[in-house]
Amino acid sequence: MSADRGIRDRALHAARLVLLVLLVSSPLVWLKLERAGDETRDRLAFNWERASGLLHALPWILLVLGAGAALGFFLSRFKGAIASAGDRVRQEARKLAATRPRRAALVALPFVLLVLFPFLPPHLSKESQLSVQNYTNVVVFITIYATLAVGLNITVGQAGLLVLGYAAFYEIGAYSYAIIAQPERGEHGLVLAIPLAIVASATLGLVVGLPSLRLRGDYLALVTLGFGETLRYVIRNLEDLTGGEMGLSIPDRAKPPTLMLSSYALDRQLSVLVGTSILLALCISTTARIQRSRVGRAWLAIREDELAANCMGIASRYYKLLAFVLSAIWAGLAGVAYAGQVGFVSPKSFEFDESILILSMVVLGGMGRIGGAILGAVLLYTLKWVLQDKFSEYTDYKNLVLGAIMILLMVFRPQGLLGSAQLAQELKGEEASAPPPAAAPALSQGAAP
Amino acid sequence: MSEDFQAFLSNLPQAIANGLVRGSIYALIALGYTMVYGILGMINFAHGEIYMIGSYAGIIAVAALSTLGLGGMGGPLSLAVVLVLSMAFAMLVSGSIGFTVERIAYRPIRGAPVLSPLISAIGMSIFLMHFVMVAQGKDYKQFPIPLHDKLVVTVIKIGTPSLGSWWPEGSVELTLLDLLTLAAAFGLMVGLYVFVNKTKLGTAMRAVAQDKTMAGLLGIDIDKVISVTFVTGAILAAAAGVLITIRLSQTFYTAGYIAGMMAFTSAVLGGIGNIPGAVLGGLVLGLAEDITSTYPGGSDWKVVVSFVVLLACLMFLPRGLLGERVGERA
Numbered sequence: 001m002s003a004d005r006g007i008r009d010r011a012l013h014a015a016r017l018v019l020l021v022l023l024v025s026s027p028l029v030w031l032k033l034e035r036a037g038d039e040t041r042d043r044l045a046f047n048w049e050r051a052s053g054l055l056h057a058l059p060w061i062l063l064v065l066g067a068g069a070a071l072g073f074f075l076s077r078f079k080g081a082i083a084s085a086g087d088r089v090r091q092e093a094r095k096l097a098a099t100r101p102r103r104a105a106l107v108a109l110p111f112v113l114l115v116l117f118p119f120l121p122p123h124l125s126k127e128s129q130l131s132v133q134n135y136t137n138v139v140v141f142i143t144i145y146a147t148l149a150v151g152l153n154i155t156v157g158q159a160g161l162l163v164l165g166y167a168a169f170y171e172i173g174a175y176s177y178a179i180i181a182q183p184e185r186g187e188h189g190l191v192l193a194i195p196l197a198i199v200a201s202a203t204l205g206l207v208v209g210l211p212s213l214r215l216r217g218d219y220l221a222l223v224t225l226g227f228g229e230t231l232r233y234v235i236r237n238l239e240d241l242t243g244g245e246m247g248l249s250i251p252d253r254a255k256p257p258t259l260m261l262s263s264y265a266l267d268r269q270l271s272v273l274v275g276t277s278i279l280l281a282l283c284i285s286t287t288a289r290i291q292r293s294r295v296g297r298a299w300l301a302i303r304e305d306e307l308a309a310n311c312m313g314i315a316s317r318y319y320k321l322l323a324f325v326l327s328a329i330w331a332g333l334a335g336v337a338y339a340g341q342v343g344f345v346s347p348k349s350f351e352f353d354e355s356i357l358i359l360s361m362v363v364l365g366g367m368g369r370i371g372g373a374i375l376g377a378v379l380l381y382t383l384k385w386v387l388q389d390k391f392s393e394y395t396d397y398k399n400l401v402l403g404a405i406m407i408l409l410m411v412f413r414p415q416g417l418l419g420s421a422q423l424a425q426e427l428k429g430e431e432a433s434a435p436p437p438a439a440a441p442a443l444s445q446g447a448a449p
Numbered sequence: 450m451s452e453d454f455q456a457f458l459s460n461l462p463q464a465i466a467n468g469l470v471r472g473s474i475y476a477l478i479a480l481g482y483t484m485v486y487g488i489l490g491m492i493n494f495a496h497g498e499i500y501m502i503g504s505y506a507g508i509i510a511v512a513a514l515s516t517l518g519l520g521g522m523g524g525p526l527s528l529a530v531v532l533v534l535s536m537a538f539a540m541l542v543s544g545s546i547g548f549t550v551e552r553i554a555y556r557p558i559r560g561a562p563v564l565s566p567l568i569s570a571i572g573m574s575i576f577l578m579h580f581v582m583v584a585q586g587k588d589y590k591q592f593p594i595p596l597h598d599k600l601v602v603t604v605i606k607i608g609t610p611s612l613g614s615w616w617p618e619g620s621v622e623l624t625l626l627d628l629l630t631l632a633a634a635f636g637l638m639v640g641l642y643v644f645v646n647k648t649k650l651g652t653a654m655r656a657v658a659q660d661k662t663m664a665g666l667l668g669i670d671i672d673k674v675i676s677v678t679f680v681t682g683a684i685l686a687a688a689a690g691v692l693i694t695i696r697l698s699q700t701f702y703t704a705g706y707i708a709g710m711m712a713f714t715s716a717v718l719g720g721i722g723n724i725p726g727a728v729l730g731g732l733v734l735g736l737a738e739d740i741t742s743t744y745p746g747g748s749d750w751k752v753v754v755s756f757v758v759l760l761a762c763l764m765f766l767p768r769g770l771l772g773e774r775v776g777e778r779a
Contacts, residue, residue, distance in 0.1 A: 017552060017553060020549050020552065021549060021553065023545075024542075024545045024546050024548075024549045025546075025580070025584075027506060027509060027542055028502065028505060028506075028509075028542075028580070028581060028584045028585060029584050031509055031513070032585065032586070033508065033509070033512055033585070033590055033593075041515075041591065041593045041594075042508075042512055042590070042591060042593055043512060043515070043516045043593075044509060044512035044513045044516045045516075160564065162564060162567060162568075164571070211760070211764045214764070214767070215763060215764075215767075217563035217564070217567065218491060218492040218563060218567050219717075219763055219767070221492075221567060221571075222492070222713065222717075222759070222763070223759075223760055223763055223764075225710075226710075226756040226759050226760050227756075227760070229710070229752070229756055230752075230753050230756040230757065230760075233750070233752050233753045233756075234753065237750065237753075352706070356571070356575055359568075359571075363568055367564075396579065396582060396583050396587070397579075397583060398579075399575050399576075399578070399579040400575075400576060400579040400580060400583060402572070402575060403572045403573065403574070403575035403576030403577075403578075403579065404572070404576055405572070406568055406569065406571060406572025406575070407553070407554045407569050407572040407573055407576065409568075410554075410558055410561075410565045410566070410568050410569035410572070411553075411554070411557045411558060411569065414558075414561070414565050
C-alpha cells in the first residue's frame with residue numbers, strides 16, 4: 001500500500017514539474033518573431049508550424065510515454081525476478097572474466113572488431129568504398145574522442161578536478177602539428193609534431209595546473225574554462241603564426257605517412273586509423289596501469305577528501321599537477337591525430353562545445369571509469385554523427401540533448417552508466433545527509449578499492 | 450608621447466563613460482551570481498542564459514505590443530509604457546525560468562558535494578542556450594522599435610580641456626539611453642539593497658545564507674527562500690537583458706555566455722557572496738574592458754583582458770575586493 005502511495009506521489013510531483021516546464025517555456029516555444037517581405041521590423045506571430053508539427057508527433061509521443069509507463073510497471077512488478085536474473089548474468093560474466101588477461105580481452109574485443117572492420121573488405125566498388133571511407137572516418141573520430149575522454153577522465157574522474165577548458169589542450173596539440181607543417185617552417189611531419197605536441201600540451205598543463213592548485217570545485221572549473229577561452233582568443237589573434245580565423249591547412253608532404261596496407265583509396269584513412277588506434281590503446285593501458293598504481297590511489301584519496309589525504313602524507317599538490325599534465329598530454333596527442341585526420345585546423349573546431357562534448361562523455365560513462373569514458377565517447381560521438389549526417393535537420397538538437405543528459409544523470413544516476421554504487425554515494429553526498437545503518441560504514445570501507 | 454597614446458588619452462573620457470554603463474549592466478547580472486553563491490555556495494552557470502532569455506522576452510513583448518497595434522510605431526501607448534511593459538514581461542519570463550531551473554536541476558541534488566550541482570548547472574546552461582536556439586532560431590533578433598533614433602536625440606557633450614594642456618582634446622557623449630540605463634540599473638540595485646536589508650524576506654535570506662540548518666530550525670522555509678533568491682536574481686538579469694538589447698538593438702542566443710562570464714568575473718572580483726562587491730566588481734570590469742578596447746588594436750584583446758582579470762583575481766585575491774566569506778573554497 002505505502003509503496004503505491006509513494007509511486008503516486010512521485011508521479012504527481014513529476015507531473016507538476018513537467019507542467020511547470022511546459023508553462024514556463026511556452027512564450028519562447030510558441031511565439032516567433034517573423035518578418036514579412038516589405039517590412040523592416042519583426043512582427044510577432046503564433047508558431048503554427050510548430051503546433052502542427054507537434055500535433056503530427058502526438059501519436060508518437062503518446063506511444064513513447066505509454067511504452068515508458070508499461071516498462072516502468074513491468075520493472076516494478078517483476079523487480080525481484082529481474083534482480084536475480086541480473087545476478088545470474090553477473091555471476092556468469094565473472095566466471096568468464098576470471099583472470100585479468102581474459103577480462104582485458106573481453107573488454108577489448110568489440111572495440112578491436114570495430115576498428116578492424118574497414119580492413120576486411122579488400123576490393124570494393126566505388127560506392128561501397130565511399131561508405132567504408134565514411135565509416136572509417138567515424139571510427140577514427142571515435143578513437144580520437146575516446147582518447148580525449150580517457151584523458152579528461154584522469155582529472156575529472158580519478159582526481160576529482162573538474163576541468164572545463166579541456167579543448168584548449170586538444171587545440172594546442174593540433175596547432176603544434178599544423179604550425180610546424182607549414183611550408184615556411186620546413187613542412188615537418190609527425191616525427192617532430194608528436195614530441196612538440198607532448199611538450200607544448202604538458203607545458204600548458206603545468207601553466208594551468210600550477211595556479212589552479214589552490215582552487216577547488218567551481219572556482220577551478222572557471223579558471224580552466226577561462227584559460228581555454230583565453231588560449232582560443234590568443235590563437236585567433238596571433239595571425240602570423242596561426243592564420244587567425246582562417247586556420248591552417250597541412251600540406252600533403254607533412255601529412256601522416258601512408259602505410260601500404262591495401263591498394264585502394266582508403267589507404268590514408270586506414271593509416272590514420274592505425275595511428276589513432278595505437279594512440280588509444282597506449283592511452284588506455286597507461287592510464288589503467290597508473291590508476292591501479294600508487295599514483296592512482298593518491299588521486300582517489302585526493303578526490304575523496306583532500307585534507308585527509310594531505311594528513312596521510314600524500315603530496316596532493318604534486319599529484320594534482322601530475323593529473324593535469326598527464327591529462328593534457330593525451331589531449332595534445334589527440335590533437336595531433338585530429339590535425340592528421342582532417343588536414344586543417346581552425347579555432348572554430350575547438351570551441352567550448354568541444355570541451356562540453358568531452359566532459360559529457362566522461363560524465364555519461366561514469367566518472368573515474370576508463371571503460372565508462374570509452375563507452376561515453378562511442379555513444380555520444382555516434383549521437384553527434386547521426387544527428388549531423390543522418391538527420392541533419394536535427395543537428396541543432398545535439399547540444400540540447402547533451403545538456404539534458406548532464407542534468408538528468410546528475411539528478412537520477414550521478415555515477416553514470418558504468419559507475420559503482422560507491423561513486424553514487426559519493427556524488428549524492430548521502431553520507432553527509434543521512435548516516436547509513438551501523439554495519440554499513442565498516443562494509444563500505446572494506447569495499448573501497 | 451606616441452600618437453597611439455595621444456589618441457588613447459583623447460578617447461579615454463568617453464571610454465570611462467561607456468565602461469560605467471557597461472559595468473552597471475554587468476553588475477546587475479553579477480548580483481544574481483553572488484546571491485545564489487551566498488546562499489547555496491554554488492555557481493549558477495545557467496544565470497547568463499537567464500539574462501539572454503530576458504533579452505528575448507523583452508523583444509517578444511515589444512513585438513507583441515506593436516503587432517497588436519498598441520504601442521511602438523503610432524500606437525496609443527507611449528514609448529515609456531511600452532518599455533516598462535516589456536521589462537515587466539521579461540522579468541516575468543526570466544523569473545519563472547529561474548524558479549524552474551532551481552526546481553528541476555538544483556533542488557533534487559542540493560545536499561550533494563560540489564561536483565554534481567556544478568555539472569548539473571553546466572548542463573542547464575547548455576540546455577537553455579540551445580533551447581532558445583531551437584525555439585527561436587539561429588539569427589540575430591532585432592529590437593522591434595528603432596530606439597536609437599528616438600533616444601539619442603539628447604547628447605550631452607562634455608569637453609575636457611580643463612585637465613591641462615598636456616591632455617589632448619576630447620569630448621564625452623552621454624546619450625539619454627545611457628543615462629536611462631544607469632538610472633534603471635542603480636534604481637534596481639537600491640531596490641535590492643532595501644529588499645535584502647529592510648524586509649522580512651530579505652532578513653530570512655541573509656539568515657539562510659549564514660546558516661541553513663539554524664535558519665530552518667527557527668522556522669524559516671528554506672526552500673521558499675532559495676526560490677525567492679533565484680527569482681530575484683533572474684529578475685535583475687532580465688532587466689539587464691532588456692537594457693542591453695535596447696542599447697545594441699539586437700540579441701543572440703549565445704549572448705548569455707560571454708556576458709555571464711563577465712558578470713561572474715565581476716562577482717568574484719568584488720568578492721563572491723557580497724552584494725555591494727558585485728556592483729563594484731561590475732563597474733571595475735566594465736571600465737577595464739572599455740579602456741582596453743579604446744587602445745588601438747585593443748578590442749581584439751578585451752576578452753583576454755577580462756579573463757586575465759578573473760584568473761589573477763582568483764589566484765591572488767580569491768576573497769575579491771570586498772569579500773569576506775570565501776573560506777575553504779579558494
